[in-house]
Amino acid sequence: MEDKFDCIVIGGGVAGLAAAMTLARNNMKFLLIERGEFAGAKNVSGGVLWGSDLAKLVPNYWEEEDGGWERFINHRRLTFMDKQSTFSLDFKSKHFNETPYSGVVVLRSKFDNWLSGKVQEAIDASDFAMDSFIATNIKVDEVLMENSKAVGIKTGEDEFHADSIIIAEGVNNLLTRQVGLQDKYVPADHMLTGIKEIIRFDQHVLEDRFQLNGLSGMSNEFVGWATDGVEGGGFLYTNRDTISLGLVVGIKDMREKKRSPHDLLNHFKQHPTVADAIKGGEVVEYSAHVVSSGDSRVMPKELYKDGILIAGEAANLLMNAGKAIQGMDYAMRSGILAAETIVKAKAKNDFTSATLKEYRIAMDDSYVMKDIKNFQDAVHLLHTDTMQNKVPNLVCDFGRQFFTIKNEPTPKSEKMLLGAIKRHSSLWELLQLGFKARKSL
Amino acid sequence: MSSILTYIAISDGKIKRSSLEVLSRSKAIADAQGLSCEAVIIDQIASSYTDSVQKYGASKIYTVEDPIFDQHRNTPLLSALSKVMETAQPKVVAFASTEGTKDILGALAANKTAGVVADVSSFDVSSSGVTAKRPVMAAKVVGNVEVSGNPILVSVRSGSYDLVESPTTAEVVSIGFTMSRDELKAKLREIISATGDTIDLNEAESIVAAGRGVKDGEAKNLISELASVLNAGIGASRALTEAGVYDPSLQIGQTGKVVSPQLYIAIGISGAIQHVAGMANSKVIVAINKDPDAPIFEVADYGIVGDLYKVLPPFIEELKKIKG
Amino acid sequence: MVPDVAAPFQIKEGELIMDADRMVLNAYDASAVEEALVLKEKHGGEVEVVCIGPAKASETIRKALAMGADKGIHISTSGDEGFDSASYASILSSFFGDKEFDILSLGKQSQDTDSGLTGSMVAEKLNLPYATNAVGLEIEGNNLVVKRQGDSGQEMIELPTPCAVTCSNDMNEPRIPNLKGIMASKRKPIDVVELSSLGISEEDLSPASKVISYEQKPARQAGKKFEGEADEIAREVAQLLDTEANVI
Numbered sequence A: 001m002e003d004k005f006d007c008i009v010i011g012g013g014v015a016g017l018a019a020a021m022t023l024a025r026n027n028m029k030f031l032l033i034e035r036g037e038f039a040g041a042k043n044v045s046g047g048v049l050w051g052s053d054l055a056k057l058v059p060n061y062w063e064e065e066d067g068g069w070e071r072f073i074n075h076r077r078l079t080f081m082d083k084q085s086t087f088s089l090d091f092k093s094k095h096f097n098e099t100p101y102s103g104v105v106v107l108r109s110k111f112d113n114w115l116s117g118k119v120q121e122a123i124d125a126s127d128f129a130m131d132s133f134i135a136t137n138i139k140v141d142e143v144l145m146e147n148s149k150a151v152g153i154k155t156g157e158d159e160f161h162a163d164s165i166i167i168a169e170g171v172n173n174l175l176t177r178q179v180g181l182q183d184k185y186v187p188a189d190h191m192l193t194g195i196k197e198i199i200r201f202d203q204h205v206l207e208d209r210f211q212l213n214g215l216s217g218m219s220n221e222f223v224g225w226a227t228d229g230v231e232g233g234g235f236l237y238t239n240r241d242t243i244s245l246g247l248v249v250g251i252k253d254m255r256e257k258k259r260s261p262h263d264l265l266n267h268f269k270q271h272p273t274v275a276d277a278i279k280g281g282e283v284v285e286y287s288a289h290v291v292s293s294g295d296s297r298v299m300p301k302e303l304y305k306d307g308i309l310i311a312g313e314a315a316n317l318l319m320n321a322g323k324a325i326q327g328m329d330y331a332m333r334s335g336i337l338a339a340e341t342i343v344k345a346k347a348k349n350d351f352t353s354a355t356l357k358e359y360r361i362a363m364d365d366s367y368v369m370k371d372i373k374n375f376q377d378a379v380h381l382l383h384t385d386t387m388q389n390k391v392p393n394l395v396c397d398f399g400r401q402f403f404t405i406k407n408e409p410t411p412k413s414e415k416m417l418l419g420a421i422k423r424h425s426s427l428w429e430l431l432q433l434g435f436k437a438r439k440s441l
Numbered sequence B: 001m002s003s004i005l006t007y008i009a010i011s012d013g014k015i016k017r018s019s020l021e022v023l024s025r026s027k028a029i030a031d032a033q034g035l036s037c038e039a040v041i042i043d044q045i046a047s048s049y050t051d052s053v054q055k056y057g058a059s060k061i062y063t064v065e066d067p068i069f070d071q072h073r074n075t076p077l078l079s080a081l082s083k084v085m086e087t088a089q090p091k092v093v094a095f096a097s098t099e100g101t102k103d104i105l106g107a108l109a110a111n112k113t114a115g116v117v118a119d120v121s122s123f124d125v126s127s128s129g130v131t132a133k134r135p136v137m138a139a140k141v142v143g144n145v146e147v148s149g150n151p152i153l154v155s156v157r158s159g160s161y162d163l164v165e166s167p168t169t170a171e172v173v174s175i176g177f178t179m180s181r182d183e184l185k186a187k188l189r190e191i192i193s194a195t196g197d198t199i200d201l202n203e204a205e206s207i208v209a210a211g212r213g214v215k216d217g218e219a220k221n222l223i224s225e226l227a228s229v230l231n232a233g234i235g236a237s238r239a240l241t242e243a244g245v246y247d248p249s250l251q252i253g254q255t256g257k258v259v260s261p262q263l264y265i266a267i268g269i270s271g272a273i274q275h276v277a278g279m280a281n282s283k284v285i286v287a288i289n290k291d292p293d294a295p296i297f298e299v300a301d302y303g304i305v306g307d308l309y310k311v312l313p314p315f316i317e318e319l320k321k322i323k324g
Numbered sequence C: 001m002v003p004d005v006a007a008p009f010q011i012k013e014g015e016l017i018m019d020a021d022r023m024v025l026n027a028y029d030a031s032a033v034e035e036a037l038v039l040k041e042k043h044g045g046e047v048e049v050v051c052i053g054p055a056k057a058s059e060t061i062r063k064a065l066a067m068g069a070d071k072g073i074h075i076s077t078s079g080d081e082g083f084d085s086a087s088y089a090s091i092l093s094s095f096f097g098d099k100e101f102d103i104l105s106l107g108k109q110s111q112d113t114d115s116g117l118t119g120s121m122v123a124e125k126l127n128l129p130y131a132t133n134a135v136g137l138e139i140e141g142n143n144l145v146v147k148r149q150g151d152s153g154q155e156m157i158e159l160p161t162p163c164a165v166t167c168s169n170d171m172n173e174p175r176i177p178n179l180k181g182i183m184a185s186k187r188k189p190i191d192v193v194e195l196s197s198l199g200i201s202e203e204d205l206s207p208a209s210k211v212i213s214y215e216q217k218p219a220r221q222a223g224k225k226f227e228g229e230a231d232e233i234a235r236e237v238a239q240l241l242d243t244e245a246n247v248i
């Protein structure tokens, strides 16, 4: 059949684009389908793309004059917050200034579009310059199955055939469910929602305020008062001349506490520390998007099936263990590994599970599945009331005493700490927490 | 003395107020720059409008009369304007930005190799040319434009300038012009006029504008009732003109008309940038929408969050009381 | 081809800077293409699209080809000449000067600048009968019958071909290319014509109107929002319009 592709990639997010780039570089004939008007049009999220896989896809991307990224991270901060105070762990290192960077901040509507341009360049340079496509503004309605093997896709009235399908459709994984790899129903407590504002500053103001130098940037995560008791946390990332400020909160918990995302974000912005950080900025964009919880219990039953691979958040690949949200890097790595598996399958001309299971093996071997497995308990721990409320309050209480200098005798810090612990928790509870944390981290 | 020439648009037997606004501006510029303020009227009975025009300061009025001007046609209008410009030799020709103007402005500029800037919200004349402000990017931004050329054509959005009377006695110059219908390459077959008695949106003091939220006859009746209480013109969003609920000539926005009334009441309109582009310069904006997050509230002075079916009846009743 | 007016941008020292360099097919041109395709489906013929611009313009042409146009012509420029409508009109008229066509169809305005000049300029330069702001097109024999939107009503105008027309987006709902269309578009030809090969004089190209700076439109402050019992807030606002805003 003339029109048959080696692979059809569904979704032009990070996972799909990473897969497409890998396919193009390996001279595969493929089709990437994105339902947004352009790659990135529907991807409101944004934040830090951790790790250095981007350099694998676009070597020396940092040398591009107008690349798709905003700033590289050389300054990280984890902030505990109570109503009035913040207590931060702050780390900045010149070490992070070296390329390839270990984290870059991106704005997805720009980044995805840029990366898709790079994929097009790779297609143009491949043997299938005329036969591989990036098609936008097209929604895949269905994965076509024959004898429980995927054979193509359907969009509107049209059907297109391929030896394999990479499903990289993101968190609302309808097609993953359609092919039976994910349960039809995922309970709401396994879903989070991310809300984000982009706030614009004069570039000099931004650079001064956050001590940015050249294209260096800062990432800041927040726990505690940020979410007003709702399970979740906050973040602030610096872009070229804007910041991304937002929260990721549990949908079920938020509903139970009768809060709306917008109203929680406003709460967060009223904290004195945050208010200082965003003073004088202008909100230029507001967006909300579902994020998976990274709970391995809601991962698809399997990552492959005859003719099918699942990559990125469609497979619930995500980690949110407090110090960072990792979704894009997981998406990128899984997209690359999925495409590499297709390349092998093509060489053997076998697209059944027999070959495609190598994707699972490669994933299990990678940091993605290892981290997900190893830090599962940490994820659960983070979502306990102790970590969400008591610890931040305690830390800030201690901080307030520790840093307050009065013209009075100062108690020993140990006493201050014990006092703070008693007021917000108990030694026993912390011991338990510490024990769990040691195990889970 | 070089001159600034203002084109006076006539429609349905009336001078378009927006052309008098432009004339008022031209007069001010003429006085400041030492130019002569002139006007041109092209109509089958052009000379009958000269009295009203000299009230706004035109010291010379060119008239072109011919039966061919009974309806808008671009070819005769172009050649008549071209002929007047040959006689008048103006430095600047100013137009109100009506559909009729939009139809010919580019062609006239090409014909005269003139500089041109369309749809400005303000303009001025200097020794080197014309400077103007014009909304761009769906009216989200203002561009400062400099135009050179001899002459320079400018078209101005309605509502950009106030009417300022400055009575003069004008010299009326009639320019001979004939064109037979057979000479026209394009044939005007028929005019499908909107109901004649509707208020011209460009001139309306108040506008009641309906959007997709206006779903049925009942809501349409409420709109009409509100408009009649306020003696307002009725406008519509593209959602409704497209659906045939209101006449396309009532569309307000980037594709439709740009209006700037004293009072604009947007009912069941979400406030897409392309709609807002056409009404953001209204003095007072009221929005009625059941969605509290509708973007229209970002431009509204008074935002009523509620179902129009429930809000409009008491709103109309209260207004009736006020009107007494 | 116009910048996406929905994309975020900022103004820095009088310059308009788009956050993303995203160009889209002008909505009014999309309607022109759509209508041409409909006419072609009814009456046969060929639909060719012409776009003037830098390399990126080919993406825009490709979009029209994906909709169903047969052939693209890319008149290639550097993209930073600051051309105005008159420059584009000079280019288009010199390109079409020696070409044969029945209908030259343009958009009634550019979505970013809303100038609305190019169409009638080209018509005048090529001495073609024309109509602007078309909301409907029909072919009858050798004539194009245009329904155009005037200030207070619509006019039906009969133009002998060849003629020019500028299209409103109220004319139709442009089709969104389907996957087959997108795939087919890749095999359709795009001829690249160097601007210099058209031999247009410097004078005709150089823009007479220049945007020297941009400024933020003084933003309208959002006013008061009234929520609650419909009856109460309706009456309250009505009162305020009278007593506070003085517009009744």
Ligand SMILES: Cc1cc2nc3c(=O)[nH]c(=O)nc-3n(C[C@H](O)[C@H](O)[C@H](O)COP(=O)(O)OP(=O)(O)OC[C@H]3O[C@@H](n4cnc5c(N)ncnc54)[C@H](O)[C@@H]3O)c2cc1C
Binding pocket: A010, A011, A012, A013, A014, A015, A016, A033, A034, A035, A036, A040, A042, A043, A045, A046, A047, A048, A049, A050, A138, A139, A140, A141, A168, A169, A170, A171, A175, A193, A194, A195, A196, A246, A247, A288, A289, A290, A291, A311, A312, A313, A314, A317, A318, A325, A326, A327, A328, A329, A330, A331
């Ligand atoms: C507010 C917020 C902040 C975040 N911050 C971070 C962060 O700092 N760091 C980080 O690493 N991660 C972060 N994440 C998570 C990260 O955004 C996701 O994990 C990542 O986008 C997943 O990539 P993906 O390619 O799998 O899916 P997506 O990026 O969601 O892409 C899926 C694509 O598929 C398309 N699609 C879906 N269905 C179809 C269909 N039927 N047909 C055609 N196309 C289809 C969609 O339009 C979309 O473009 C954040 C998320 C949110 C919401």
Ligand SMILES: Cc1cc2nc3c(=O)[nH]c(=O)nc-3n(C[C@H](O)[C@H](O)[C@H](O)COP(=O)(O)OP(=O)(O)OC[C@H]3O[C@@H](n4cnc5c(N)ncnc54)[C@H](O)[C@@H]3O)c2cc1C
Binding pocket: B210, B211, B212, B213, B214, B236, B237, B238, B239, B240, B251, B252, B253, B254, B255, B256, B257, B267, B268, B269, B270, B271, B272, B273, B274, B275, B278, B288, B289, B290, B291, B294, B306, B307, B308, B309, C027, C028, C111, C169
């Ligand atoms: C190039 C271009 C040019 C355009 N030009 C124009 C133009 O000139 N003019 C124009 O208007 N549009 C124009 N548009 C279209 C524009 O983008 C929007 O699609 C259009 O304005 C939407 O109309 P709407 O607000 O009536 O409908 P919608 O966006 O559907 O909004 C309907 C609103 O009604 C509210 N509503 C529904 N029911 C009720 C109720 N019972 N009570 C109260 N509220 C209710 C809803 O909450 C909603 O906010 C243009 C688009 C493009 C691309």
Ligand SMILES: Nc1ncnc2c1ncn2[C@@H]1O[C@H](COP(=O)(O)O)[C@@H](O)[C@H]1O
Binding pocket: C001, C026, C028, C029, C050, C051, C052, C053, C085, C088, C105, C106, C107, C108, C109, C110, C113, C114, C115, C116, C117, C118, C119
């Ligand atoms: N670069 C260009 N390439 C092709 N056509 C153009 C170009 N610029 C303007 N036009 C045509 O002119 C119309 C817009 O005119 P204007 O509003 O004067 O810019 C568009 O709808 C196109 O039909």
